[in-house]
Amino acid sequence: MPTAQPVSAPDATSDIPEVASVLRTSVMRMRRRLANERHPDNDLSLGSMAVLGALYACDEMTLGALAARERVQPPSMTRMVNFLEEGGYVVRRQGETDRRQVLVSITDKGRRTVRKDRLSRDAWLAQQLVDLDADELAALRTAASIMERIATS
Amino acid sequence: MPTAQPVSAPDATSDIPEVASVLRTSVMRMRRRLANERHPDNDLSLGSMAVLGALYACDEMTLGALAARERVQPPSMTRMVNFLEEGGYVVRRQGETDRRQVLVSITDKGRRTVRKDRLSRDAWLAQQLVDLDADELAALRTAASIMERIATS
């Protein structure tokens, strides 16, 4: 039984439990593989790189906003930001209107790291995608979008 | 701009780095969400359940084969199998031809647990998929298949 049938059966709804199952399994394995294949070009964890990526897009965010975005608890984000700050990838500053807040912004070093690492860190995965056809790439893009929505809902 | 455009551009190849990037990010977030949303119906971790699922399909495997399949190191698999054995979900027995090997097989309790948990543990995810259309489900199925292949390659 082929696992990648691109059928759009009329009763596709009945496939939902099966899709849920294979999706869950593949996500678990994929994430472990991605963690293993990661280049140790820098000392940043996957989570820290995700934070840096968010700051690359948004420039400056509060620690709480970062925690919410990455769906981790504040203490976990504190740790990641500590690590990033020690490495000179981000800087903290006190909020102006609300001085309880901590505003985290990305440094030039952080920016360079994001650019460099996006290339090198996605290189392995991109290499795995090289032989896919346009439809398969489109399926991955769609799936990524759906997963992103589900994960952050 | 929708993020899930099913375009099959002629130069889709140039999208590979971007697809790799969004796929990686969404996989990381999805896996965390799945871990969080998991029902604590039983005391089995996600990894242990994956092992049980493999044994559900294969009946009996060596510990080394399980470790290779789940892409963990042997000590990690030893731990998971210990846990599963303590719970009565699997049994160990010594290999017959090669007595260094440990053959792990699933018990009836393990089988029941797989069936029951596949339903309940995928329930949350399935619920998230309920509003998707047939094309989106097909995309997820295709993506899962590709990820499975990449993760186990």
Place this chain on the structure above:
DNA sequence: TATTGTTATACTCTATAACTATA
């Protein structure tokens, strides 16, 4: 000697609870 699995140990990531400082 090489291989299969186990034990001992440590590391990473994450969480909850208790705390500090602002609001």
Place this chain on the structure above:
DNA sequence: TATAGTTATAGAGTATAACAATA
């Protein structure tokens, strides 16, 4: 009193290194 973030602590999951038993 409530909120933003930090510190302290614990737990889950994984890895590497050293070891035991068998090939």
